[in-house]
Amino acid sequence: MPKYLTYCISLLLLAATFGCSSLKLNSPEAEALPPALPKAELSIHLGLEIPLSFLQKKINESLQQQLFRESGLELGNGLFADVDLQKDGRLSLAATEEGKLLVGLPVFLDGKVRLEKTIFGQKISSAIPFQETLSPQISFMPQINSDWTFGIEELDILSWGKSLQYDLLGFNIDFEPLVKEKMISIMEDQLLSGSLKSLDFKNIANDFWSTFGRPRYFENGLSSTYLYTRPEKLAIYDEFTQDQKLLLNIGLEGEMLQQKDRPLATQIAPLPPVSREKVEGNEFNLTLPIFIGFEEMADYLDQILTDSLIMVDRQTRLLPQKFALRHFGERTLITMDFIGKREGKKDLNGIFYLAGKPVYDAPSNAIVLENVDFKLATQNFFANTSNWMKRRKVLKAIQKRAVFPIGEYLGEASAALQKEEQLNINLFALSLQSPEIFIDGIYPSTTGLNIYVRTTAAIATKWKP
Numbered sequence: 508m509p510k511y512l513t514y515c516i517s518l519l520l521l522a523a524t525f526g527c528s529s530l531k532l533n534s535p536e537a538e539a540l541p542p543a544l545p546k547a548e549l550s551i552h553l554g555l556e557i558p559l560s561f562l563q564k565k566i567n568e569s570l571q572q573q574l575f576r577e578s579g580l581e582l583g584n585g586l587f588a589d590v591d592l593q594k595d596g597r598l599s600l601a602a603t604e605e606g607k608l609l610v611g612l613p614v615f616l617d618g619k620v621r622l623e624k625t626i627f628g629q630k631i632s633s634a635i636p637f638q639e640t641l642s643p644q645i646s647f648m649p650q651i652n653s654d655w656t657f658g659i660e661e662l663d664i665l666s667w668g669k670s671l672q673y674d675l676l677g678f679n680i681d682f683e684p685l686v687k688e689k690m691i692s693i694m695e696d697q698l699l700s701g702s703l704k705s706l707d708f709k710n711i712a713n714d715f716w717s718t719f720g721r722p723r724y725f726e727n728g729l730s731s732t733y734l735y736t737r738p739e740k741l742a743i744y745d746e747f748t749q750d751q752k753l754l755l756n757i758g759l760e761g762e763m764l765q766q767k768d769r770p771l772a773t774q775i776a777p778l779p780p781v782s783r784e785k786v787e788g789n790e791f792n793l794t795l796p797i798f799i800g801f802e803e804m805a806d807y808l809d810q811i812l813t814d815s816l817i818m819v820d821r822q823t824r825l826l827p828q829k830f831a832l833r834h835f836g837e838r839t840l841i842t843m844d845f846i847g848k849r850e851g852k853k854d855l856n857g858i859f860y861l862a863g864k865p866v867y868d869a870p871s872n873a874i875v876l877e878n879v880d881f882k883l884a885t886q887n888f889f890a891n892t893s894n895w896m897k898r899r900k901v902l903k904a905i906q907k908r909a910v911f912p913i914g915e916y917l918g919e920a921s922a923a924l925q926k927e928e929q930l931n932i933n934l935f936a937l938s939l940q941s942p943e944i945f946i947d948g949i950y951p952s953t954t955g956l957n958i959y960v961r962t963t964a965a966i967a968t969k970w971k972p
Contacts, residue, residue, distance in 0.1 A: 530860050530882035536836040541951045547763040547796040547959060549736055552788045555935055555968055557753040559608075563600040566698070570598060574614065574693050582620070582680060590618040592689070595640060602747030603646065607661065610645040610694070620673075620680065642668035645694060651743055653780040655709035659698060662691055710933045712741070712757065716778050722769060725797055732765045732798045737776050742784045758786035765796045765957075789966040791939055794947060800955035801832035801839075808843075822850040834951045835862045838878065847885065857885030865956060867946035874949060874958075936971045939964040 531537070571594075578589040596613035603609050619636040647662035664687050671682040722735040738761040745755050808830035816824045828844040843859040860883075863876025921944055931937075942964035950957045 530862055530880040532860060532882065536838070537840075539836040541834045541953060542837055544796075544950050544952060544957055545948065545959075547765075547794040548792065549738075549759070549761040549763055549794070550790070550792040551757075551759045551966075552786055552790045553757045553937070553966060553968065554787065554789050555755040555757065556748075556970065557755060557934070558970070559600050559602060559747070559751045559753060561972060562753065563598065566600065567598050570594065575689050577689075580685060582685070585623050586680065587621045587623060588618055588682075588685070589621070590616065590686070590689075592616055592686070592693075602749075602751055602753075606747055607646045607648050608747070609665075610647070612643055612645065614641050614643065615639075616641055616682075616686070637673065639669070639671075641671075643690065644668075645690070647694070647698075649698075649745075650783075651745065651781060653782070655712070655781060657698070659695055662695060664690060712778055716759075720776075723795075724769075725795070732767060733769050734763055734765050734795055734797075737762050737764055738779050741779050741781055742786045743781050744784060744786045756786040758784075763794055763796055765798050789968060791942075791962070791964040791966050793962045795960045795962075797958045797960055798955055799958065801834075802954075804955070805830045805832050816848070824848045834953055837951065838862045838864045839876075839951050839956065855885055857883060859883055865949045865951065867949055869945070874956075931971070934970070934972055936969040938967045938969075940967050941965060 574592045574594065576591045580588045580590060582588055593615050594612065595615040599611040601609045601611075616637075616639040618638075619634050621632065621634040623630070623632050644665040645662065646665055648660040650658045650660060652658050667683065667686075671686060673680045673682065716738075720736045720738070722733045725732055725734060738759060740758075740760040742758040742760075743756065744758075745753060748754055808827075812827045813829070814826065816826055824847075826846040826848055828846060830844075831842040833840050833842075840860060840862045845857055845859060847855045847857055849855075859881070861876075861879065861881045863879040865874050866877050867873075868875045942962055944960065944962050947959040947961035950959070
């Protein structure tokens with residue numbers, strides 16, 4: 508980069524010497540603060556497909572053989588029941604058109620009904636055993652809560668496969684309310700405390716965040732900076748597809764921040780609470796606000812140009828002495844103290860001022876200055892050369908030649924991106940597809956230039972249990 512910068516600054520100064528003064532150093536613009544920096548946005552959308560067969564396997568692994576067992580359940584009219592309900596096969600899972608999960612669970616109901624009454628002072632006791640094989644159909648709506656725990660809504664038993672009404676000892680007994688109440692309680696407990704909890708989607712999000720949320724260190728030769736992320740919103744939307752999959756859509760929105768020193772652990776924000784809203788797609792959008800300080804830029808110019816003669820014509824040379832940079836409203840002002848050396852004449856001191864708006868020029872992969880004005884503060888040093896070229900031609904030359912190559916910054920961003928192009932998280936492998944890296948804007952602040960390097964890419968997800 509030094510050889511390019513030397514060449515460009517030399518051309519900039521040479522072109523400026525052939526023009527007239529137009530920069531007003533005492534204008535309101537000179538004292539105006541730079542516009543507020545735009546937000547360096549982070550936006551990541553993930554669409555993760557989880558086969559229902561995987562959920563079914565997890566539920567079967569954690570579902571206990573004995574669902575419930577109780578004795579002495581009072582049925583009324585002196586009737587009591589002892590009930591033992593056990594699994595009688597593997598659970599099946601399917602998605603319905605209404606977006607619910609339909610659970611099929613074969614069970615074996617074993618027990619007996621006891622009659623205990625006192626008639627005419629005599630205690631009568633009798634018991635009749637019963638056994639039934641049932642195939643209940645259970646539906647529910649799973650959801651992810653704001654703290655990443657699972658919730659279950661609208662859990663209901665649609666059918667038992669047969670009637671649970673019996674005629675025992677002359678009494679009509681309906682076991683359905685009793686068994687349904689117990690079954691619903693069992694399913695909620697089994698699903699929430701074991702089966703669904705074992706999926707641990709929070710671990711998926713934390714795996715992802717541990718990579719994209721950690722600080723990044725960038726060094727560009729002039730200065731260095733740390734970049735870190737402040738998450739602002741985490742949205743989740745889940746739905747079941749016709750091909751029997753759970754589509755878990757995650758949307759993370761936030762802002763990239765930069766600072767000179769490495770962020771403390773307390774500055775790295777945790778993931779925000781989950782909000783439920785529709786999120787779609789697999790997209791990666793990241794803006795890195797890379798910073799170059801005016802002080803570092805001036806020091807660099809001092810190192811490569813101070814005491815280096817710049818040819819103006821055969822009899823006139825400029826000897827740079829000191830550089831300074833500062834903001835000039837929304838533009839950037841370069842100040843150069845110099846000594847004018849003239850053959851056969853006395854040396855003169857002068858100051859060169861150049862203000863321009865830094866913008867990115869894609870064809871040249873460089874920063875160029877637009878809306879350029881300049882001023883020479885000296886005592887008639889260029890009196891004989893001030894009319895050599897018209898102002899419009901000078902400004903055009905400056906705009907064309909006042910460039911600052913920044914391919915190195917794109918290279919830094921590309922290298923950082925390659926480190927994270929392949930990512931393995933819990934249950935999934937992620938990869939960025941066809942990433943594009945470009946300069947999204949250049950913004951002066953009170954202390955330097957902020958170069959926004961933006962990356963966009965599609966995200967490919969691969970199921971990896």
